[in-house]
Amino acid sequence: MKIQNIRWSLMALGTCAALLSTSAHAVWTFDQTNVTNLAGTNGGDPTLSLSGVYTTNNTSTGAVNGNWTAASLSWYQYNGQGMSSDGSQTPNHALDNNGNTEAVLLKFGASTVLTSIGLGYTSNGTCYNSTTKASKTLANDQSCSSLGSGWSLVQNGQTQVDVSLFRWTGTGTPTGNPTPLVGQSSTAMAGWELVGNYGDMVTDTSNPYNLVNSSGKTSSWWLISAYNSGFSQTASESRGSLDNGGDYFKLYSVAGTKCTSTVDSKGVCGGTTSKTPEPATLALTSVALLGVAGLRRRQVKASA
Template identity: 60%
Template sequence: MTIRNIRWSLMTLGATAALASTSAHAVWTFDTSGNNGTSTNTGTYSYVGASGDPSVSLSGVYAANNASSVVTGNWSNASTANGSANPVSFGSYGIGMQSDGTNAPNHALDNVGNTEAILLSFGSSVVLNSIGLGYTSRGKCSNGTTLANNATCPTGTTLLADTPTTANPTIKVDTSVFRWTGTAAPPSLAGVSATTMAGWELVGNYGDMVVATSNPYNLVNSSGKASSWWLISAYNSGFAQTANSSTSIATENRGISTPGNDYFKLYAVAGSKCTGTVNTQGVCGGSTTKVPEPATLALTSAALIGLAGLRRRKAGHLV
């Protein structure tokens, strides 16, 4: 093969890899219009993927906590005296739930009274890499009072929410992210033990999440694990941790602050469609090594082309 052909081959390879890297990324935004498609408030939200991106549907589950705020028993989607597990849209703030009441902040996903979670069912395997929140709260009032389940702040006080000020900096909340490890669709989460989560893997606990409505959002899943089914829950210490073994990667734990009083609304998720093989650790592409960014690929190609040219010039001097 001539040097010229090598150059063109490297340039083509770099351009193709760059296009493949950028075209796989997708964002799903969960507001009233859906941004990526349509949504309905009938217990399950459905979002049609744009530009060939996988579609996704959202449904909700919750599990009761004990007196120590540790999750117990099984996940449920049954109606309660205070509400239901149906996801509820709150406009530009995102998706919440009202299993434990309709008063603020209990119309968000939270871990007070019940631990609440949203199940995302994608049309194909996705590497979830960031989560957007449109609202965060620690369930406290401006006078320092911690809200009880389905309670409101005392008269003359306000709920400390996501608006940052000197006295009230951006509030960070704790979340947990799971993925289904099977290749076929999981059975309904209703009735599944919230403490053992059979068939589900705890990808990570993330305790430094803030309001984020611009992609990239709050980063998760640094190992690049893939699944068509993801569960985003308010954090709970009762969730079974993932052991480090030959077939799994240890659970990511990041900045967990306190075990309770986390309230947030799911604004968006971002990720990439997995188009490669998935290894025994659940990693898309069969490796924990990250794919080089397009800029890195371009620089590498340029360096190789330059090296080829240099060798050609040296060969000419030797003739």
């Protein structure tokens, strides 16, 4: 009887420990003009700030060939964050790799495992004529209406876009002047690792979003960029068909968890992430203590 009670006590404590170390994913949504010190959905989530950067593309190959330059992000109602570094006509006010390659720099208040990316708008930059069944790729800052009547933009729905995801692996704040990454080579990107190229992202504003970073790598700094084959780093994961120049999207949100464990040599967070909010922690602790007290009372009765 005593052995059985001890076994149940250990199981109760083990369950409590597992619950205490578990946490829900945090979500940061960008459907607002303010993108500085954004709060996550849980009380203990790190804050998140966004900034925009872009680099020029080689006019013949489409690959990046310049240094990163600072740019302003713009909020588009119901869609998320976009940029107009290379034009303001639809769809060029999105994040794209047509003319320039545009990206969003994410600064978390603590090391965070990014797990999914929400897109509020996607387009492949192609105009379609429902009458003639013809299609045409937009030139930089060109609109479908400039092609005549009957032309409309292929967007949203299941339109797939290609996205590259980087994380900062260096110490401290990423290099750049006057702000992180600015002035740095877009093809070398010293101190950054290409985590993955994802060629099948779609419009998705329901958490969990387009999944990324399956290995669980962590960092306080992330870069979400329209895909460009000019990046020289080898991605640790890649999926879908990848092409360059036809990717337009607006960044709606991201989801992830705060890393509170050790990080291994590959940058993977070694344990559970993001602590449980304090009220839930106290409740779980109380349940565990009550369970242990009850087992103790039964043990005393059995020995009487």
